[in-house]
Amino acid sequence: MFNGFLRKLLRTQETTSKDLAKKRLQFALIYDKLEVSDDTLTALHRDIVEVISRYFEFDQNALKLDITRCEDLSALVVNTPILSAKRRNRTLKHACTP
Amino acid sequence: MESKVIVVTSGKGGVGKTTATASIGAALALEGKRVAVVDMDIGLRNLDVVMGLENRIVFNIVDAVNGKCKIQQAAIKDRRVENLFLIPASQSDNKDALSPESVRRFSAELRKEFDFVFMDCPAGIERGFENSVAAADEAVVICTPEVSSVRDADRVIGLLYARSVTPKLVVNRIVPEMVERGDMLSHQDVVDVLSIELIGLVPMDDQVVVSTNKGVPLVMQKGSKAGEAFHRIAMRLNGRADLPIEIPQGQKSFWKKIGLKIGVGK
Numbered sequence: 321m322f323n324g325f326l327r328k329l330l331r332t333q334e335t336t337s338k339d340l341a342k343k344r345l346q347f348a349l350i351y352d353k354l355e356v357s358d359d360t361l362t363a364l365h366r367d368i369v370e371v372i373s374r375y376f377e378f379d380q381n382a383l384k385l386d387i388t389r390c391e392d393l394s395a396l397v398v399n400t401p402i403l404s405a406k407r408r409n410r411t412l413k414h415a416c417t418p
Numbered sequence: 419m420e421s422k423v424i425v426v427t428s429g430k431g432g433v434g435k436t437t438a439t440a441s442i443g444a445a446l447a448l449e450g451k452r453v454a455v456v457d458m459d460i461g462l463r464n465l466d467v468v469m470g471l472e473n474r475i476v477f478n479i480v481d482a483v484n485g486k487c488k489i490q491q492a493a494i495k496d497r498r499v500e501n502l503f504l505i506p507a508s509q510s511d512n513k514d515a516l517s518p519e520s521v522r523r524f525s526a527e528l529r530k531e532f533d534f535v536f537m538d539c540p541a542g543i544e545r546g547f548e549n550s551v552a553a554a555d556e557a558v559v560i561c562t563p564e565v566s567s568v569r570d571a572d573r574v575i576g577l578l579y580a581r582s583v584t585p586k587l588v589v590n591r592i593v594p595e596m597v598e599r600g601d602m603l604s605h606q607d608v609v610d611v612l613s614i615e616l617i618g619l620v621p622m623d624d625q626v627v628v629s630t631n632k633g634v635p636l637v638m639q640k641g642s643k644a645g646e647a648f649h650r651i652a653m654r655l656n657g658r659a660d661l662p663i664e665i666p667q668g669q670k671s672f673w674k675k676i677g678l679k680i681g682v683g684k
Contacts, residue, residue, distance in 0.1 A: 337600065338601060338604070338607065339600070342607045345568055348565070352569070
């Protein structure tokens, strides 16, 4: 019992192997269902950055792309801090397109 | 009573489908139901040895489906458990010997003879799976608390829903001590991930190997915790949905017991 108690004390910070298993499983299932490869995600990230940068001034490295699942629904969540809006006129728009 | 066809499946192999089929079938037969357990693993039959009926096979399911024999000839009667019958798989054919359509026709015949028909599904999601689920009203999905098994179970559950078969979950081979330590997914974790109805929790039990060695139904093995768990699952399938699901408990040490008594620890 004391061994168990000590272990429990030490384990409070450390995640247990089953927590790791659960997390890995949940991600595996999400990716299985969406059949989204890492390459696709990177490409999507690049495209989203490109589109947003036409309209907004923002930190490209801070853009976060997440696929979350609750119940039976999956959602693609794009989160990005925006520094300022770009003035939308044609010249600017064209200037920003690579 | 209207008869039920239930498929026992898992996706992954070696998680206990055959043991579960034999045990649940035997438990229901002991309750007085007429039960047929059907080995759908054509080419790799095993339900016969698990049940200890391997020496009595004359005809098999392929013969019965193709009309080479009657159902009564293919169904082997278990001499220890009244009302329990095994329809063995063929060992020499392959999975293409049956088709979902032929299994559906055959199951309609089985429904006339039995209260419960259990289809022991082969591993995988190919032809053997299609054949096994073709006529099923319900499915029992067997899953062990391991990532590979849970992942495959999730895939199978998706396929079952696509065929309008309602799946119910059995978490098999739970080691309570490991769950307590946080080294094994708990049944709650598995349910969280798979989000289907739970119908039973089965602890890891040495008696499973012992009873398989002897070819004796697990539910007849006295003091087998897994046997008791399968018995309760059978009861729930038989309409006793109110029966509480027992969570497997580990052997508590002396100090832990004292701790529990005085309200310290969990």
